[in-house]
Each structure stands twice: as structure tokens, then as C-alpha cells.
Amino acid sequence: MIKTGEVEHMGRTLADKVYDAHVVRRAEGEPDLLYIDLHLVHEVTSPQAFDGLRMAGRTVRRPDLTIATEDHNVPTQNLLAPIADPVSRTQVETLRKNAAEFGIRLHPMGDDGQGIVHVIGPQLGLTQPGMTVVCGDSHTSTHGAFGALAFGIGTSEVEHVLATQTLPQIKPKTMAVTVDGALPEGVTAKDLILAIIARIGTGGGQGHIIEYRGEAIRGLSMEGRMTVCNMSIEAGARAGMIAPDEKTFEYLKGRPHAPQGAEWDKAVEYWKSLRTDDDAVFDKEVVIDASTLTPYVTWGTNPGQGLPLGESVPDPASFADPIERQAAERALEYMGLTPGTPLRDIEVDTVFVGSCTNGRIEDLRTVAEVLRGRRVADGVRMLIVPGSMKVKAQAQEEGLDEIFKAAGADWREAGCSMCLAMNPDKLTPGERSASTSNRNFEGRQGPGGRTHLVSPAVAAATAVTGRLTAPADL
Ligand SMILES: CC(C)[C@H](C(=O)O)[C@@H](O)C(=O)O
């Protein structure tokens, strides 16, 4: 820890640097007060926060640092029709009223800036290295891909940030996940993060900010880095971060909210200092060898229950830990799977491509590459949902939508869609999906629905054969 007036000798991690730069008040035995640079808002976790402000007669302290979008509840087709579900409709209408009353920018359904909250922040250049970013949403960790300290907060904290632009915090511990070597051909960021969670477990990052580092992380595109950071929360971590580099700067340059001219040069100079010092010590460290990885899929009902696609459904008896064994038994029962079945033999009814994990342009390009000249298997429905209206427009500019439609897939409007069952895109009881989203909990995609988490490449190949498949198998 740095003390004012003392020369600092101890190296600091990236997380330390960003955190320390935002502490506006620190007192013994109390949480720190952190300044927040960017506050993202969506319709699900904001209504009570705005009610709280109203009741206390408060205003939003920095509407200019706050931006709202409609994503969870929006249908992904027939946008002109009123939202049929009354709860969804009320949430969306409430956000519109609140945004108007408190002077917050909102990207409503149908607007060309609308999209999933974690897709639009980076897209607009709002998410930048060294920032603190919060949102009433657990996948706020996505923004850590830029070297920002980004984490999800609860609704009462949303109210606190709206009112003060600050947040009380207890400094999390730090954890390094170093991924050495290069990812083999055909192995993607999604496979990597599923492998990491399978290795460290859904509680492996608890209380920690994970910094992903090493050759394989440096080799990822910004989209891939976002996929990795997005799922940090599925390992229980408070946040995930990746040190900014030339790829980060290149991605940001020229975006609507990125600094410009002399401001840009100054910003880049600062951003370059945002890396873990060589002598910094992490509270916890894990090393992964990227060269051993193959496409990963989940077989169970939490994101840590994953295996290489070439393996078989595990036998619960093979788990030494009694809690894991029980969890596996229950998962297999819910998933309707038998131990020993090769994962490649599992047949799916539905394939979902989208979400804040894998609904960006690069993901859609990967899917198009696999689907080009091929057909979605008979009896399989495939939903391809862009993460934002901008992603949709770009995909259409590149003609990807034509490839999707020619293959028999359903090309939709932007939103969270089938990632979670808060809008019309749902699984029916017993229906099985291969999904590029981030959670496979019981009922996540609809009551009784069975979810296998996969990469966009595996999703596309699976749509073609109707069984869990990698493109290399086609
Ligand atoms: C609805 C929202 C609070 C929730 C979250 O916090 O993550 C959702 O986005 C999710 O992915 O489960």
C-alpha cells in the first residue's frame, strides 16, 4: 500500500494501480471510497435505485458519466409491437421514464445505439484503460479487457453511484491467471475461459481481481479478451483485467468517446503505465499451458462443469470430493445425460449465438465462416442474435446475415435474448441447447431447459450436425 510522503518500493499489480488511483477517501477500519468513471445502467437493476433517489429528493450527480440501454427484456423481433410480457414492458417503460426525469442518455429498443450494456460501452469507446466501471450487472467484468477495473454492483449501490459517483469498497485481493504458450488452431477465447473455470472452479476467483496475462492472452483480439473477462464472475472473481497494449489502443482509436488529438497521446502515455510491475506479488497465481487446450463444452449445470469436446460425460463416482460428486449427480439428472456418453454424441434442439460473452462482430464472423455453404441440420433451430444494433449493422454490411439466412438460421435484433429467460427467446422444458452465453444454471434459458456452453465456432458446427461438434470435425 502506498502511504503519502513515503517512497514506494513494493511493485504494484495492474489492479492495484487502477484501484489506488480512484481512492478518494481512505480511513482505518472503514471501506475505501472509490471514484467511479463510468456507470452503465439497464432496466432490470435500476428501478429501485431511481425510486430511492426520488424519495430522498436527490439528483444524478454525473449524468454525463452515466449511460443506459434496454437489453434484458427486449424481444429480438417485431420491435414495433408493444412488449407482450407485462413485467418486461413495465421495466422498459420505467427505465425510459427514469432516464428522461434524471437526464440520462438512453439507447432504447430500436435505436441504432441500442444493445447489451457490455457490448455498447466498448463499442462507443466509453470503456477505457485505467477507468473504474460499474453496472448493476455481474458481467460488468467484461470491460476489464481494456485494463479497466470493472465490476457488478447491487441495486442499493447503483443508487449510491447515481447520487454520488462514488462507491464504498473493500479492496479485493489479486490473482494472476497466466496462460503460457499459444492457443492451438481452432481453440478460441471461449474454450480458454471454460478451461480456466473448469480448472479453478466456480469459486476459484472468489474475493479476487483476476489479471489474465501471458502469451495466449496477448495473442487474443479485443473481442476475445472481452469473452475471457466476461466470464470472470463465473469463477467467482470480483473482476477480471487484462493490461492494455497496442491492440487495446488500436481498438479504441477513433471511437466516438475515445480521446482525440493531443488528449489521445496523453491518454496512451498513461495507459502504457497500466501494467503489473515485474516485482509485484499476487495473492494467488495459476498457470495454464495454452498449447494443451482443445475446444471445451460444459456437460453440467454450472460453468465449471466443462470438459474437452473429445471427452465423455463424466461418472459422478469419479469425483473424489463428495460435494462435487453430488453436484455432478444432480447435474446429470437435470441435463438428462448418462455417464460415459461421448460429448460429441449429445444431440441438441437449439443453437444460440449471442450474449455479452459472444455476440460481437468477430463471433458472428466465426459463425459465418463455418456456416458458409452449409445448412443447419433438420429439426434444429438456430438463433443468431447480435450483441448490439451496431454489430447487427456491421454484420449486414459484411453480408453475414445472408450466410446465416441461407443456412436456415434465424437472424434477430439486438438484446440479451436466450442468454436468460427474461424475454420471448426461451427454451421449453427438456429442450437442449448449445449456447455461446455464459451461464448454464438450471432454468437459465427457460424452465427445464438444458444448456451446453460452447464457443461460437462449436455452436456453428453443432448447428450443422445437430450434435456437439467442432468445425474441425465437419
Ligand atoms: C439481470 C442481471 C442482474 C443479471 C446479472 O447480474 O448478471 C443478468 O445480466 C445475468 O446475466 O444473469
Ligand code: SF4
Ligand atoms: S447477455 Fe446474458 S450475461 Fe450478458 S448482460 Fe445479458 S443476460 Fe447478463
